Amino acid sequence: MSSNPTWVxxxxxxxxxxxxxxxxxxxxxxxxxxxxxLVKTLxxxxxxxxxxxxxxxxxxxxxxxxxxxMQGGGVGEVVTSESPLFKAGDIVLxxxxxxxxxxxxxxxxxxxxxxxxxxxxxxxxxxxxxGLTAYFSLLDVGRPKEGETxxxxxxxxxxxxxxxxxxxxxxxDAVAVAGTDAKVDWCKSIGYRTGINHRIAENLVEAVSxxxxxxxxxxxxxxxxxxxxxxxxxxxxxxxxxxVGTVALADRFDQxxxxxxxxxRFLVSRIRMEGFLLDDFDxxxxxxxxxxxxWYRKGLLEAKEDVAQGIEAAPFAFVRMLKGENFGxxxxxx
Amino acid sequence: MSSNPTWVxxxxxxxxxxxxxxxxxxxxxxxxxxxxxLVKTLxxxxxxxxxxxxxxxxxxxxxxxxxxxMQGGGVGEVVTSESPLFKAGDIVLxxxxxxxxxxxxxxxxxxxxxxxxxxxxxxxxxxxxxGLTAYFSLLDVGRPKEGETxxxxxxxxxxxxxxxxxxxxxxxDAVAVAGTDAKVDWCKSIGYRTGINHRIAENLVEAVSxxxxxxxxxxxxxxxxxxxxxxxxxxxxxxxxxxVGTVALADRFDQxxxxxxxxxRFLVSRIRMEGFLLDDFDxxxxxxxxxxxxWYRKGLLEAKEDVAQGIEAAPFAFVRMLKGENFGxxxxxx
Numbered sequence: 001m002s003s004n005p006t007w008v009x010x011x012x013x014x015x016x017x018x019x020x021x022x023x024x025x026x027x028x029x030x031x032x033x034x035x036x037x038l039v040k041t042l043x044x045x046x047x048x049x050x051x052x053x054x055x056x057x058x059x060x061x062x063x064x065x066x067x068x069x070m071q072g073g074g075v076g077e078v079v080t081s082e083s084p085l086f087k088a089g090d091i092v093l094x095x096x097x098x099x100x101x102x103x104x105x106x107x108x109x110x111x112x113x114x115x116x117x118x119x120x121x122x123x124x125x126x127x128x129x130x131g132l133t134a135y136f137s138l139l140d141v142g143r144p145k146e147g148e149t150x151x152x153x154x155x156x157x158x159x160x161x162x163x164x165x166x167x168x169x170x171x172x173d174a175v176a177v178a179g180t181d182a183k184v185d186w187c188k189s190i191g192y193r194t195g196i197n198h199r200i201a202e203n204l205v206e207a208v209s210x211x212x213x214x215x216x217x218x219x220x221x222x223x224x225x226x227x228x229x230x231x232x233x234x235x236x237x238x239x240x241x242x243x244v245g246t247v248a249l250a251d252r253f254d255q256x257x258x259x260x261x262x263x264x265r266f267l268v269s270r271i272r273m274e275g276f277l278l279d280d281f282d283x284x285x286x287x288x289x290x291x292x293x294x295w296y297r298k299g300l301l302e303a304k305e306d307v308a309q310g311i312e313a314a315p316f317a318f319v320r321m322l323k324g325e326n327f328g329x330x331x332x333x334x
Numbered sequence: 335m336s337s338n339p340t341w342v343x344x345x346x347x348x349x350x351x352x353x354x355x356x357x358x359x360x361x362x363x364x365x366x367x368x369x370x371x372l373v374k375t376l377x378x379x380x381x382x383x384x385x386x387x388x389x390x391x392x393x394x395x396x397x398x399x400x401x402x403x404m405q406g407g408g409v410g411e412v413v414t415s416e417s418p419l420f421k422a423g424d425i426v427l428x429x430x431x432x433x434x435x436x437x438x439x440x441x442x443x444x445x446x447x448x449x450x451x452x453x454x455x456x457x458x459x460x461x462x463x464x465g466l467t468a469y470f471s472l473l474d475v476g477r478p479k480e481g482e483t484x485x486x487x488x489x490x491x492x493x494x495x496x497x498x499x500x501x502x503x504x505x506x507d508a509v510a511v512a513g514t515d516a517k518v519d520w521c522k523s524i525g526y527r528t529g530i531n532h533r534i535a536e537n538l539v540e541a542v543s544x545x546x547x548x549x550x551x552x553x554x555x556x557x558x559x560x561x562x563x564x565x566x567x568x569x570x571x572x573x574x575x576x577x578v579g580t581v582a583l584a585d586r587f588d589q590x591x592x593x594x595x596x597x598x599r600f601l602v603s604r605i606r607m608e609g610f611l612l613d614d615f616d617x618x619x620x621x622x623x624x625x626x627x628x629w630y631r632k633g634l635l636e637a638k639e640d641v642a643q644g645i646e647a648a649p650f651a652f653v654r655m656l657k658g659e660n661f662g663x664x665x666x667x668x
Contacts, residue, residue, distance in 0.1 A: 224597040243600045256594040263558040266577045266609035275600035
C-alpha cells in the first residue's frame with residue numbers, strides 16, 4: 001500500500017469551518033472494484049455547497065460522517081480502469097473525488113474530458129457546475145428581458161463571474177456585488193457595468209440603489225445576509241430573486257438567521273423569489289454545456305481561477321473560499 | 335345641505351389602528367358633478383389593504399391624507415346620476431365609497447349589480463374582490479395539482495373562506511389556520527380537511543406538520559408573522575408560497591418585522607414565493623367572476639359574513655377585522 005495522504009472529516013464545524021475540522025491521514029492507495037476507476041487527482045474543487053454536507057442537518061446533498069474521506073468535485077487521470085467505459089490515461093471529471101492524490105470513483109459518475117478543447121480544470125468552473133449554475137439560474141429562473149438590470153452577489157466568484165458574462169452576452173445591465181475593490185474592478189473588466197464593494201459600503205441599500213438607478217429586475221443571490229436585504233429592497237415591480245447560495249451564512253450554519261423580513265415588499269412589488277438547485281436542470285445540461293463551450297472558444301467567457309497548491313492546501317482553500325478571501329473560482333491543484 | 339355623518343381620517347395610526355384615528359363629522363350630502371353619481375350607501379367593506387393606505391409610506395394603493403373622507407369598497411343605490419351610464423335606482427359596486435351614508439363616486443369606477451342574482455353584498459365578498467383574490471392567488475399563482483395540500487391562513491376570513499372552498503371544488507387537500515376553535519370547526523364544515531387554531535397551538539411548526547402529514551405544496555399566506563414561518567418550514571420540494579396579505583403585521587406597520595429568515599430552506603427545497611396583487615389579473619376578471627357566480631348559484635360556495643350595523647360602526651369594524659376578531663367577511667350595513 002503506497003502513501004496517499006487523505007483529508008478526513010474530523011468534526012462537524014460549529015459556525016465557520018476551520019481547517020482543524022479536517023485531519024490528514026495516510027489512507028494508502030485504494031483499489032478499484034469492478035465498475036470503478038482508480039484516478040490520479042489533478043484538480044479538486046471547493047464549493048459553498050460542501051459546507052452543508054458537513055452537518056447532521058437534512059440537506060439536498062448527502063451528508064458526510066465523521067471519519068469519512070472528505071469529498072468533492074475533481075478532475076483526474078485514470079490510472080486503473082475496472083470499467084469498459086474508461087481506459088488508463090483518460091481524463092475524467094467526477095463529483096465525488098476524495099480529497100487525496102489517488103481516489104476511487106464509480107465509472108457511472110465519471111465524465112470523460114477532451115483535454116484539447118479547454119484546460120481540464122474549466123470542467124470544475126466555467127464549463128462545469130458553477131458555469132451551469134450561472135446559466136440556468138440567470139436564464140431559466142431569473143428570466144431576464146433584454147436591457148433589464150441584473151444584480152449579482154459574489155460577483156467574481158465561480159458562479160458570479162460566469163453569470164455576469166452571460167448577462168453581458170445577453171444584453172443585460174449587470175451590476176456586481178463583491179468584497180474588494182480589486183474584485184469590483186475585475187468585474188467591470190469582464191462586462192459588469194458597475195459594482196459595489198460591500199465591505200466598505202456605508203449603507204448597502206443605498207449603494208445598490210445608486211448602482212441601479214432603474215432598480216433591480218433580477219437578483220442572483222449567492223450570499224444571503226445583508227446583501228440579500230439590500231437587493232430585495234431595490235427590486236422593481238415583478239422583480240425576480242434567485243436564491244443560488246447562502247455563503248454569507250457559512251459562519252452560522254446551524255443557527256437561525258435573525259433579521260428583518262420584508263413580506264410586505266413581496267406583496268407591494270409582486271416579487272418572485274425562488275430557490276435554485278442545479279440538479280433540477282439536468283435534462284438540459286448538454287445544450288447548456290455546448291453553449292458555454294461555444295462562448296468559451298470564441299473568447300467571450302473569461303475564467304478567473306484562484307489556485308491553491310498541493311493536497312495539503314485543500315481545507316485551507318475551502319475555508320478561505322467560504323470567507324470570500326478567494327478571487328475567482330477556488331481550485332486545488334495537485 | 336342635509337345631514338351626512340362622515341368618517342374622516344384624524345391621524346395616521348401608530349401600530350394597530352384605533353377607532354380614535356377616525357372622526358365622525360357631518361360633511362353634508364355631496365353633489366355629483368358631470369360623470370358622477372350620488373349614491374346611498376347600503377354596505378361598506380373593511381379590508382386589510384386599507385391599513386396600508388393609512389400611512390405616508392409608499393404602497394400599491396393611493397394613500398389617504400389626514401382630513402380626507404375615509405374610503406373603501408361599497409355597494410349602494412344611485413340617487414342622482416350625472417352620467418348616461420347609470421340611472422337612479424341602480425345598485426352599484428364601487429372601490430371608493432366614502433364612509434358616509436351618501437357618497438359621490440365616479441361613474442367610470444362603478445359596476446352595476448344584478449340584485450336578483452345574489453345578495454348585493456356578495457359583490458364585496460365571495461363574488462367580489464376577496465373572492466377574486468382567492469381564485470387567482472390559489473389557481474394562477476399557487477398552481478396546485480390535484481390532490482396537493484394547500485395551507486390557508488386567515489382561513490375563515492373573506493379571502494380564506496373562498497380559497498378553501500375553491501380548493502375543495504378542485505379536489506385539493508385544504509388545511510385551515512384560524513384564530514378560534516369555532517372558526518376552525520366552521521372551516522371544516524365548508525370543506526377544509528382539518529384546521530389549526532393558531533392562538534392555542536403550543537408549537538405552530540409542529541401543529542402544521544401534524545395537520546399536513548404529506549407536507550404543504552401551496553401556502554396561501556394572508557397573515558405573515560409566525561404563521562408564515564410555520565407554513566414555510568413545512569413546505570414540500572417545489573412548494574409555492576403566495577403572499578396574499580400581511581394582516582398579522584397591522585400592529586407594526588411602520589416598523590421592521592424582525593425574525594428568523596429561511597433562505598437556505600428556499601434553496602434546499604426550491605421553494606417559490608410570490609407576492610400577489612389582484613389588479614394584475616384584471617384581464618381575467620370576467621371569466622373568474624362567471625365561474626364564482628356559477629359555483630355560488632349551485633350552492634358550492636358558502637359565504638359567511640360578519641355584519642356591523644350603521645355608519646357609526648365603520649372604524650370599529652375595521653379595527654376588529656385587523657385584529658382577527660371578525661368571523662367571516664367583515665361588512666358594515668347602513
